[in-house]
Every structure is written in C-alpha cells, then in structure tokens.
Amino acid sequence: MLVTLARFLDPWEAYIVQARLQADGIPATVAFAHHAIVNWPMAVALGGTAVQVPSGCLTQASKILSQYQTGALESELLEVIGSQREHCPGCGSMNLRQTMQLRQRIVAAAVVLLFAPFPAKRCTFLCNDCGSTWEWGQGDG
Ligand SMILES: [Zn+2]
Known part of the structure; x- marks a missing residue:
C-alpha cells in the first residue's frame, strides 16, 4: 500500500525528491502533479503534489527526506562538486x-x-x- 511521505507546492521539487528516493532503491511515485500543471491555484487548494512510497519503505524514505530538508544531502553534493x-x-x-x-x-x-x-x-x-x-x-x- 502506498502512503504519502510528503506534499510539495512545487511539483518539480516532488520529482526531485522522488528521484532521490529512487536512487536509494525506494520505488517512490509522484501523485497529483498534473493538478499543478493544469491549474496552480486549484493544486494549492488540494494540498499540492504528493510523494508516495510503499508503507514498508516509509522509515527509510523519511530519513532520506529529513536529510534533504535539513540540507545534509545538498552539503554532500556541494562538497563533491567543490562549490x-x-x-x-x-x-x-x-x-x-x-x-x-x-x-x-x-x-x-x-x-x-x-x-x-x-x-x-x-x-x-x-x-x-x-x-x-x-x-x-x-x-x-
Ligand atoms: Zn553580506
């Protein structure tokens, strides 16, 4: 069963988080992104774009999301590329x-x-x- 890990007003950010989760082997999906593309104000009213993961992956996905939100993943990237x-x-x-x-x-x-x-x-x-x-x-x- 899929559970919602996080919601984003920016659908592109949801896709970035999805890609990051998939890089760690979590089969994440993005839901409701088309609302944002078709009608931005309606998408905001409906709660934005959701990143969903299988319930068995929720703990691992939450940890990766936390690292993303605190900037830990960005720090690692900047260190690697020297920026x-x-x-x-x-x-x-x-x-x-x-x-x-x-x-x-x-x-x-x-x-x-x-x-x-x-x-x-x-x-x-x-x-x-x-x-x-x-x-x-x-x-x-
Ligand atoms: Zn200054």
Whole structure:
C-alpha cells in the first residue's frame, strides 16, 4: 500500500525528491502533479503534489527526506562538486533571506489572478548582515 511521505507546492521539487528516493532503491511515485500543471491555484487548494512510497519503505524514505530538508544531502553534493552554498558576495555571510522586487511581486500576482498554469521562479537574496542584494547564482566567486 502506498502512503504519502510528503506534499510539495512545487511539483518539480516532488520529482526531485522522488528521484532521490529512487536512487536509494525506494520505488517512490509522484501523485497529483498534473493538478499543478493544469491549474496552480486549484493544486494549492488540494494540498499540492504528493510523494508516495510503499508503507514498508516509509522509515527509510523519511530519513532520506529529513536529510534533504535539513540540507545534509545538498552539503554532500556541494562538497563533491567543490562549490559553496549561496552566500553574500559582499561579506561572505550565509545568513540570508530570499526577497522579490515589487515589480516581480506585481507580475506574480497578475499571473496568479489570470490563472496562468505556473508561476515563474526568480529570486533575489538579501544579506541579513550587510544588506547586500543579488540575483540567484551571482553570489559565487
Ligand atoms: Zn553580506
């Protein structure tokens, strides 16, 4: 019997988690992803996209999900490829929060109001320590 391991508002994140679980031999499946692709607001109302696993794999899958959510898996990957987490290009701090410019917020609101199928994902980071802002991917260096 399949049980729901986790739900995601972003169906692509559900597919990433599914792939990670499958890499460890867990036959995970993604359910309700088509709702998000066809009608984003309806998908949100229905609880998003679910990652499901056989009930016998739930303990192992929960452990892997926890490692994903805490960033442990990302840390391993960054170590292997020799990269760093997103950090402030001004002071090197990793105490950050994602922001969205007013113009982008207006566009996102218009997209949702017009029932476009999927919101664009573009973000800006704001350093909580020095106030620097930059687009995703420009903090490397
Ligand atoms: Zn900074």
